[in-house]
Amino acid sequence: MNEEYVELVLSAVELVPPGRVASYGDIAEFVGRGGARQVGQVMSRHGAAVPWWRVVRSDGQPARGHEQEALARLEAEAAPTRAGRVDMDRGRFDFGETSPRMNFHRGSQGP
DNA sequence: AATTTGACGACCG
DNA sequence: TCGGTCGCCAAAT
DSSP: OOHHHHHHHHHHHHHSOTTOBEEHHHHHHHHTSSOHHHHHHHHHHHGGGTTGGGEEOTTSOOOTTOHHHHHHHHHHTTOOEETTEEOHHHHBOOGGGSOGGGGGGGTOOOO
16 A cells, blocks of 8 residues: 555545545545555554544444544534434535546546 | 455345 | 445555
């Protein structure tokens, strides 16, 4: 796993606004490389540098081993949580709504 | 080279 | 809703 990939993932995480979340799989799909587990690896080793609590599991549960901390932060920024998990229908951030210019990582020229 | 290990995810009974 | 199971993907044993 190279540095470029790590930066790519961290950059994607930083796009998620306060009060919204993205699943590991969402991030993986957005960056277009690796899978949810690779994103998990990056977050595990380098997540401290970004709003890591906005990356949750596909079912809305916070990162393994960081449930308390993540929930506290998510609730503090008014993310839609219920019974210890994020309501993904309401809280999931759709990367499709990001500015087309954010395609930097895919080397595209945009529409 | 084979197996195990993860801040994971989809399916199924 | 809740476990169990299998698939995934790269890295570490």
